[in-house]
Amino acid sequence: MAAVLELRNLALGYPGLTLFRHLSLDIEAGTTLAVLGANGSGKSTFVKMLLGLTDPLAGRLTWPSGRPDEIGYLAQLTEFDRRFPIRVRDLAAMGAWRGFGLWSGLGRRGRDRVDAALDEAGILELSERSLHTLSGGQLQRALFARVILQDAPLILLDEPFAAVDQSTEAHLLSIIQRWRGEGRAVVLVVHDLSSVLDHCSHALLLGNGTATHGPVAEVLTPDGLVAQGYLSQSQASWMFRGPLDQGERAHV
DSSP states (O other): OOEEEEEEEEEEEETTEEEEEEEEEEEETTOEEEEEESTTSSHHHHHHHHTTSSOOSEEEEEOTTOOOSOOEEEOOGGGOOTTSOOBHHHHHHGGGHHHHOTTTOOHHHHHHHHHHHHHHHTOGGGTTSBGGGOOHHHHHHHHHHHHHHHOOSEEEEESTTTTOOHHHHHHHHHHHHHHHHTTOEEEEEOOOHHHHHHHOSEEEEEETTEEEEEEHHHHSOHHHHHHTTSSOHHHHHHHTSSOOOGGGSOOO
């Protein structure tokens, strides 16, 4: 698989605080990379670095085919002000402003694209609703519709399943599965370990000053999760008390 982005010998942190060093990995087309770690380990900072909003302390980022014009991005739900006075369809349409033009208006084709994205996200019937009337799960679906319309080769999702029920999470995972099948690279920050084990191809585990990357089955082991501060020994013993046959798991 072709690399969308190559990271080499990366160190991430802030002046006086290094979160981790010596990370090298390729973010490849058609893969789903889960980023996990305890609070303060650098998960959201890693996503912001990929967006170009913060610089690494050391190392380099290389885009083999050039930096894409568009990177799909969904921020944490807590960072979104739902009091913003727009409709659901207006929020979704923001994802395609490059294609529609800022002042030219949507037109019939544009409206059809917005409707299709809202329909895939499962909220077409809410298209005329104001954002402040939505539940957390409905708002997350609307934000997914915006990402759908960005039509980007690299998609970054920061805590995409926060404040949503299991049905909504399953629906959003089906969208991520389609993106991967289309050859897009998806990076998602998550807390739910079971979702990662069942639905992601690769993992990046951050914690205790280190960053470990590789296939899910190789990175998210009981010993590794304990060593990097993600689980306590008792939590790991309980979660992995049965055999984990990763070969039989369905990956998105």
